[in-house]
Amino acid sequence: MLLKVIAVILVGFIIYLLFFKNRRVDGVKKNDKLISEEMVECPTCNTYVSQSEGILSNGKFYCSKDCLNNKKA
Structure with a gap:
């Protein structure tokens, strides 16, 4: 059983x-x-960062919180 x-x-x-x-x-x-591993350019400092590691804001990827806070107009 x-x-x-x-x-x-x-x-x-x-x-x-x-x-x-x-x-x-x-x-x-x-x-x-x-979100792929494609490299994108940070619009503030022109550094390349992968999409998975970047910070997405308004359709743009930023490399760090500093660049996000100091973003260009």
Whole structure:
């Protein structure tokens, strides 16, 4: 009896891994495409920073909080 319960739990876990875990990983990959590792220029100091590390404000990426506070008009 205990062997049957363990077998059912094991089969359920394998089904979970095959079908549901892949969907969760795909969702993460879709969100990563929104901000890429593309290098963009800071409009204040003209330094290049990756989009994932930059600070987004009004559609522009800034390299630091100082550049964001001292942004050019």
